[in-house]
Amino acid sequence: MLALPVTAFGQTEQKAIVSGNDIGAMVLALFAVLAVIVVLASLLKRFNLKFQGASGMKVLSSVSLGPKERLVIVDVGGEKLLLGVTQQRIDCLKELPSDIKLEGKQEQ
Incomplete structure (x- = not known):
């Protein structure tokens, strides 16, 4: 057992x-x-596929100015804005005309 x-x-x-x-x-x-x-x-x-939300914002172009500084053109609700982006803050530098044509490398 x-x-x-x-x-x-x-x-x-x-x-x-x-x-x-x-x-x-x-x-x-x-x-x-x-x-x-x-x-x-x-x-x-x-194929440069990026998952962007349906928030109505789109980065059109971006240029690096330094290790942590960039100039960015964004489309927000049909308005194009030139933004200065640093590590500490984001500033709206200028509102661009909506019919402006961007040349060179662009982000889509």
């Missing part, structure tokens, strides 16, 4: 051992998931 629980305990230990095939399958699945993540990230970068 005492031998029965010991035998059952010994059998459960043998079933808990993970075989080499299981580890190989897990590693292969991990690499597959990582490959999908890398492919999707490269597609987003290549």
Whole structure:
């Protein structure tokens, strides 16, 4: 009667051992998931897809002036604004005409 629980305990230990095939399958699945993540990230970068909310604001152009200073042109509700952006603050420098044409590299 005492031998029965010991035998059952010994059998459960043998079933808990993970075989080499299981580890190989897990590693292969991990690499597959990582490959999908890398492919999707490269597609987003290549096609310049950015997830912007429906807030009505859009960055039209941006120019770096220093390590933490930028000039940014944004479209807010049909108005175009020139903003000075620093690490501490954001200032509206000028309201631009709505029919202004931007040349060069633009963010969309």
